[in-house]
Amino acid sequence: MAVRREIDMSSQEFLDELEKTKKFTDKVCKQFGWVYNPNEEVNEGVIMGLARHKLMYGKRFCPCFMVIEEDGKFKSADDRICPCKPAIEKEIPEEGKCHCGIFCSPEYAETHKQ
DSSP: OOOOOOOOTTSHHHHHHHHHHHHHHHHHHHHHTOEEOSOHHHHHHHHHHHHHHHHHHSSOBOTTSOEEEETTEEEETTOOBSSOHHIIIIIHHHHSBOSSSSEEOHHHHHHTOO
């Protein structure tokens, strides 16, 4: 049986993982030619959620979807591990942003600046 950990979001462990996750999302943007959402609050919330899931479940599951336990392992209810297949193949090409909103096409970000 998988064990879900409780996370102290002010701990050094969480702050270190938050820094690693920020570097991870920077790499994802660069790899796919995406940019961050112009709304900084969206990015901050998603990065915190990704870091929290990495510590709790061992993977950067999308924070916008349920994480379930199946056969003694954790998995995203919609099989969404960042960057997820639906974002890469459908959401960003068609809608300009992923479900969580952190990753956007440059065109989407430009038209949605505040």
